[in-house]
Each structure stands twice: as structure tokens, then as C-alpha cells.
Amino acid sequence: MRRVQSIGVAVALTLGLAATGPSISFAKANFGAAQSASFSVGTQYDTTHVYVAPENFDKFTDSFVATFGGHKSQQGVFQVTPTPSQTMSQLVFTPVGTISVFGFKTPVPHPFGDERTGYLVTDMDGAVKSAKAHGADVVVDAFPDPIGRDAVIAWPGGVHMQLYWHTQAPNYEPLETVPENRVYVSPGRADALIKNWVAFSNGKILSDNRRAPGVQIGRPYDTFRLVRLTSGFGNMAVFVTDGHLPYPYGHETTGYEVKDFDDTLKKAQAAGVVVLAKAFKADRRESAIVQFPGGYIAEIHAIEE
Structure with a gap:
């Protein structure tokens, strides 16, 4: 199993970990015409996910913050897949990018572990429909989590990523540089x-x-x-x-x-x-x-x- 993957920020937010300011409703948010057309929200919500063994979890997150600065969210254990599994989960916020860290305590259900990035979208059904119209394959159909929905898609060349959506949008500080x-x-x-x-x-x-x-x-x-x-x-x-x-x-x-x-x-x-x-x-x-x-x-x- 590859160590660096993406499942989306969605599940980590279930802990109530992530907001750095008041949440806002997608229905009221003004993302601008270009962002609405592409379903994107902001680069601070786009994450790389890192899989590490549970015993290396804190050593990794500590080293990442020591290198780039920033801070960590509260740590917890969740089910982040549509079928049964349990993983340690934590967000790490840095000025140069946000990551989600997972330390699975159970085997990882297929095909999770292949997707490299997670992108927050304004409309899950619209984003999936658009992705399919532009050549992407849906490898994990949209499934619910406690605060939204998630799906995994694959682009030509085998590039896997997750799309995720929340009923209430998180509010993170903008990045200093975009990863x-x-x-x-x-x-x-x-x-x-x-x-x-x-x-x-x-x-x-x-x-x-x-x-x-x-x-x-x-x-x-x-x-x-x-x-x-x-x-x-x-x-x-x-x-x-x-x-x-x-x-x-x-x-x-x-x-x-x-x-x-x-x-x-x-x-x-x-x-x-x-x-x-x-x-x-x-x-x-x-x-x-x-x-x-x-x-x-x-x-x-x-x-x-």
C-alpha cells in the first residue's frame, strides 16, 4: 500500500477539529463565478493525505509542524470509508499546505489508498457529473459521512483523487504559498x-x-x-x-x-x-x-x- 494518499478532509472535520473561524453555509457563500464553475472552494481546503503506522503518527506530525510551522487539530479515531474500518485521524495546518494524516488500526478497504488528494467542492452531484463528462471514472460512488458526502474519481493516466462536500463549510486561513x-x-x-x-x-x-x-x-x-x-x-x-x-x-x-x-x-x-x-x-x-x-x-x- 502506498503511504501517501488522499481521502479528503471531510472525516477529520467530523471531530469538530478544523475551523479556525465561524463556519459558513455553502448556500450563502460567495465563491465567485470562476470558482462556482469549477466547483472549487479554496486551496487551503485541498489536502494531501499521509498514511503512517499508528506508532509513527505523532513523530510524523511533530516533524511536519517543526519543518513548516502551523498547528495540529485534535486527534481522534474514525471510520472514514463506506465500509467498516478504523483509523487515527488528524489535520495539520501549515502556511504552505494542509494535510490529513491517517494511521489505520484495521486493514484499509479497497480502493482507498490510491487517491492522492482531496478537494472540497461546492456541489457533490454537480462535480461528479462534470468529472465524468470530462473523462474521469468514478471508482467510489458518493457516500455519506456525518457532515457531508465523499466520492473518489480517477482521471486519465490513473490519477486518483477524492471530492468531498459539507453541509457547513469550514473556514481556514488562506495559505502563504500554494502546494x-x-x-x-x-x-x-x-x-x-x-x-x-x-x-x-x-x-x-x-x-x-x-x-x-x-x-x-x-x-x-x-x-x-x-x-x-x-x-x-x-x-x-x-x-x-x-x-x-x-x-x-x-x-x-x-x-x-x-x-x-x-x-x-x-x-x-x-x-x-x-x-x-x-x-x-x-x-x-x-x-x-x-x-x-x-x-x-x-x-x-x-x-x-
């Missing part, structure tokens, strides 16, 4: 993924570099295609490769943008984080790939001014 969903796909499926995701999300292509420096995938003497997208759901980097990827490239599902790269790496290493791919510069950024206690692999980068 990057890092997607690795084959050349045969890349265009279908990009076209359909941009249409579904009401997003746009920021850049499409067909000769991006290969150092970004651990192959410094090669080039590859790198497409950067943005939408109300946040940023996505699509790495179009032949799949010949040296470790740990492809294991990192999220990239975190920080203001001070060197200081962040120092904090990370002091918190027990291991640098798997040493710092390198490309595409106007300095980057490294790291592994947190418990096994979560992520990319950290700073944009050059």
Missing part, C-alpha cells in the same frame, strides 16, 4: 489528463516545456515534458515521462513552496527528516526531495526571485 500536486504520467495519457483536468477545474496551462531539464526527475543528462497548471483547486505539475525514474522521483505526490529554502531544510533535518535527493536548481527554483518520519516523501522548493 503543487505532482503527477507522473505516460506520454500516451498526458494530453487527455491535461485537457480534461483544465476543463473540469476551469483552470489554465501556465507552461508546457517539452525540453525541461531532466535533473528534475533524477536524469540530469536528459530532457522531458513538464506541464504546469493552475485552477481554483490549486497547482498541478504534470511530469510526462517514460517511467524510467530513479528513486525517489515519482514517490513525492506534493511539492511545498517555502520562502527560505536553506532554513527550511535545516529545520527539517533537525526534526528527523532525511534528504533523499540533494538540492538542485532548475526551472527558476531550488528543490530537494525529503522523507519524513513514518515514510512520507515530499518535494520542497523555493522560487528564485
Whole structure:
């Protein structure tokens, strides 16, 4: 089972953990025309989920906060799937992105564990219908949780994600920087993924570099295609490769943008984080790939001014 997944923020909110201010009703919220069209709410509600063994749960969350700052919600044990299961669950709020952490005490029901991100939507039925119209497969039909509904979809290229909806919207502080969903796909499926995701999300292509420096995938003497997208759901980097990827490239599902790269790496290493791919510069950024206690692999980068 892959360690880094997404089930959606929905269940963690069942604990009443997440609000940093008064909740607001979706019916009254003014998200703007573009966000309504794409069903998105805000990047602070888009999460990567991290699966860790229960014995590593606190070590991981402590190291994540020590690296990026922020705070943790109350911790609890829930059923987060439509069939019986039990998992420890906690939200971690940081200025560079929100994550949900799960430590399953029971086996994980299939197909949970394949989805990488969770996106809060304004209308579950409308979002699922739109996703299907834009080439997505519904791998877990919408199911109820105590405060809303959830569904899992898969895009061309095998990119799984969860959509979730609440009767009362949470209210989180905006992020300082928006994390990057890092997607690795084959050349045969890349265009279908990009076209359909941009249409579904009401997003746009920021850049499409067909000769991006290969150092970004651990192959410094090669080039590859790198497409950067943005939408109300946040940023996505699509790495179009032949799949010949040296470790740990492809294991990192999220990239975190920080203001001070060197200081962040120092904090990370002091918190027990291991640098798997040493710092390198490309595409106007300095980057490294790291592994947190418990096994979560992520990319950290700073944009050059």
C-alpha cells in the first residue's frame, strides 16, 4: 500500500477539529463565478493525505509542524470509508499546505489508498457529473459521512483523487504559498489528463516545456515534458515521462513552496527528516526531495526571485 494518499478532509472535520473561524453555509457563500464553475472552494481546503503506522503518527506530525510551522487539530479515531474500518485521524495546518494524516488500526478497504488528494467542492452531484463528462471514472460512488458526502474519481493516466462536500463549510486561513500536486504520467495519457483536468477545474496551462531539464526527475543528462497548471483547486505539475525514474522521483505526490529554502531544510533535518535527493536548481527554483518520519516523501522548493 502506498503511504501517501488522499481521502479528503471531510472525516477529520467530523471531530469538530478544523475551523479556525465561524463556519459558513455553502448556500450563502460567495465563491465567485470562476470558482462556482469549477466547483472549487479554496486551496487551503485541498489536502494531501499521509498514511503512517499508528506508532509513527505523532513523530510524523511533530516533524511536519517543526519543518513548516502551523498547528495540529485534535486527534481522534474514525471510520472514514463506506465500509467498516478504523483509523487515527488528524489535520495539520501549515502556511504552505494542509494535510490529513491517517494511521489505520484495521486493514484499509479497497480502493482507498490510491487517491492522492482531496478537494472540497461546492456541489457533490454537480462535480461528479462534470468529472465524468470530462473523462474521469468514478471508482467510489458518493457516500455519506456525518457532515457531508465523499466520492473518489480517477482521471486519465490513473490519477486518483477524492471530492468531498459539507453541509457547513469550514473556514481556514488562506495559505502563504500554494502546494503543487505532482503527477507522473505516460506520454500516451498526458494530453487527455491535461485537457480534461483544465476543463473540469476551469483552470489554465501556465507552461508546457517539452525540453525541461531532466535533473528534475533524477536524469540530469536528459530532457522531458513538464506541464504546469493552475485552477481554483490549486497547482498541478504534470511530469510526462517514460517511467524510467530513479528513486525517489515519482514517490513525492506534493511539492511545498517555502520562502527560505536553506532554513527550511535545516529545520527539517533537525526534526528527523532525511534528504533523499540533494538540492538542485532548475526551472527558476531550488528543490530537494525529503522523507519524513513514518515514510512520507515530499518535494520542497523555493522560487528564485
